[in-house]
Amino acid sequence: MSTASDLGPRAQAAELRERRRKRWLKFRMSIADFTVRSPARLTLGVFVLAITIFTSLLAAPFSSASGDATPLHDALFTAVSAVCVTGLTTVSTAAHWSFLGQLIMLIATFMGGLGILTLASIMSLAVSRKLGVRAKLMAQKSMDSSGASALGEVSSLLRIVILTAISLQGLIALLLIPRFYILGESVLSSIWHGIFYAVSAFNNAGFTPHSDGLVPYETDLWILIPLMGGVFIGSLGFPVIMVLLAHKFNVKKWNLHTKLTMLVTTILLFAGAFLWLVFEWSNPRTLGEMSVSDKIIHALFASTMTRSGGFNLVDQNDIHQVTVLLTDALMFAGGGSASTAGGIKVTTIAVMFLAILAEVRGDTDVKAFGRQIPQGTMRVAISVVAMGASLVMVATGALVTIDESVGFSRALFESISAFATVGLSSGVSQEMPPAGKYVLSVLMFAGRIGSITLASALTMRHRNSLFKLPEERPLIG
Numbered sequence: 001m002s003t004a005s006d007l008g009p010r011a012q013a014a015e016l017r018e019r020r021r022k023r024w025l026k027f028r029m030s031i032a033d034f035t036v037r038s039p040a041r042l043t044l045g046v047f048v049l050a051i052t053i054f055t056s057l058l059a060a061p062f063s064s065a066s067g068d069a070t071p072l073h074d075a076l077f078t079a080v081s082a083v084c085v086t087g088l089t090t091v092s093t094a095a096h097w098s099f100l101g102q103l104i105m106l107i108a109t110f111m112g113g114l115g116i117l118t119l120a121s122i123m124s125l126a127v128s129r130k131l132g133v134r135a136k137l138m139a140q141k142s143m144d145s146s147g148a149s150a151l152g153e154v155s156s157l158l159r160i161v162i163l164t165a166i167s168l169q170g171l172i173a174l175l176l177i178p179r180f181y182i183l184g185e186s187v188l189s190s191i192w193h194g195i196f197y198a199v200s201a202f203n204n205a206g207f208t209p210h211s212d213g214l215v216p217y218e219t220d221l222w223i224l225i226p227l228m229g230g231v232f233i234g235s236l237g238f239p240v241i242m243v244l245l246a247h248k249f250n251v252k253k254w255n256l257h258t259k260l261t262m263l264v265t266t267i268l269l270f271a272g273a274f275l276w277l278v279f280e281w282s283n284p285r286t287l288g289e290m291s292v293s294d295k296i297i298h299a300l301f302a303s304t305m306t307r308s309g310g311f312n313l314v315d316q317n318d319i320h321q322v323t324v325l326l327t328d329a330l331m332f333a334g335g336g337s338a339s340t341a342g343g344i345k346v347t348t349i350a351v352m353f354l355a356i357l358a359e360v361r362g363d364t365d366v367k368a369f370g371r372q373i374p375q376g377t378m379r380v381a382i383s384v385v386a387m388g389a390s391l392v393m394v395a396t397g398a399l400v401t402i403d404e405s406v407g408f409s410r411a412l413f414e415s416i417s418a419f420a421t422v423g424l425s426s427g428v429s430q431e432m433p434p435a436g437k438y439v440l441s442v443l444m445f446a447g448r449i450g451s452i453t454l455a456s457a458l459t460m461r462h463r464n465s466l467f468k469l470p471e472e473r474p475l476i477g
Contacts, residue, residue, distance in 0.1 A: 047083065047449055054079035054108045063101035070096070073434040080441040082108035084448035085340055087206025087310035087423020088414075090430055090437055094211040099192075102209060106199055112448070113203030113340040114165060115238070161238050164245070165202070168233060173198035175226040197223075201230030204340040206310020206423030218313045219294055224301055231309035232269075235335030236261060256371045257347060261336045264346035272303035272330050276323060285318035306330040308341035310423025316413070317426050324413060331420045332388065342421030342447050344388045351381040388447075392419050395443045399428065402436045414440065419447035 059075035177194035200207045217223040247253040277299035280287045334343010358366045366373040399411040414428035418440045
């Protein structure tokens with residue numbers, strides 16, 4: 001048997017390459033095996049890794065306009081807010097961060113907007129060159145709720161998702177750039193602001209690169225309409241977007257998920273705008289001094305942004321308390337599943353409402369649009385609502401405990417905004433000490449990855465029952 005010393009240089013190099021190839025193959029197989037066994041925990045790991053990297057970058061001196069290092073709690077909060085496409089800030093996006101810092105935020109927002117399942121699937125593809133069956137099923141469920149795509153087509157589906165996202169954000173940017181230039185900005189500034197707002201809008205983040213936000217453009221439809229359109233499309237979710245691209249407005253060919261998402265989204269949009277308009281009609285600090293047309297524009301804009309967009313035209317501390325309650329409800333509802341929006345999702349609301357309606361009618365099955373909804377789906381919906389409400393309740397209590405001066409109403413508003421990854425703020429994020437900022441960071445993270453995904457990621461294994469116990473009904477109500 002020959003040793004390494006007996007081999008020539010070429011043979012030694014070939015043997016070394018073969019060893020490296022085997023080690024790399026073993027590493028890929030271990031990652032692929034982990035993906036199959038626990039894609040949810042892989043997703044959790046991807047987001048933690050992304051947040052860690054962007055926190056390090058934002059904390060560095062080159063990311064701040066002053067050239068000083070940013071405190072850890074502010075860097076972490078901003079990184080979580082960007083990756084989780086929330087939009088809450090503890091420092092001014094325009095004043096505190098340098099151009100490089102804003103660019104880092106933009107990249108983090110774009111990556112977060114692609115979705116946690118998409119990111120996890122991309123990592124699996126990059127490392128193992130293929131997806132495990134369970135990972136494919138998760139990716140397929142995330143992006144193609146109709147189940148029409150074969151498992152082997154998921155890789156192509158991922159490419160379509162990315163290209164669609166880039167194309168839509170590019171279109172929004174092309175609409176905004178000329179307007180900023182006409183308003184007096186330089187060519188480079190117009191391009192940067194157009195791209196920034198496009199990414200922020202489509203990904204439902206709500207970051208603004210202007211120090212005074214969108215207030216100077218509160219009646220400029222050339223800017224407001226593309227922003228509303230971007231937020232609305234992004235909040236629908238990739239499964240709905242792909243169905244709309246394939247079948248346009250031929251409702252008969254839509255799957256149940258698309259029908260429920262479009263129906264509930266439309267109802268919440270116009271009902272929210274109407275109620276916001278009624279509640280704020282005479283408020284001198286918001287709509288009171290505006291024309292009727294401007295009031296309608298503001299109401300539609302507020303209703304669109306409240307469910308996850310995060311852009312605002314009025315100070316949230318100036319709206320009536322009843323409007324705050326409406327905003328809390330709309331934020332908690334959120335947008336579509338597998339979308340850039342947060343909240344408990346509109347399909348969850350639809351399933352809960354249909355279950356209540358079936359119970360009132362005395363029906364044994366929950367039905368919608370000629371389809372029967374499985375019992376398992378209803379259990380998931382109940383779990384999402386319960387876990388979301390619990391997280392918000394605990395976070396609100398923590399914020400009030402940390403700083404009682406913020407008050408319950410403002411703490412609840414900020415907690416729901418963080419959990420639902422909306423980004424509207426009453427100023428609590430800026431006022432809170434570091435402990436409060438860490439609480440909101442955890443809440444944004446939990447809200448973005450989803451309560452069900454978080455629960456499954458932390459579950460070590462599934463337990464299969466080998467027998468069934470006798471049924472007995474407890475008293476309800």
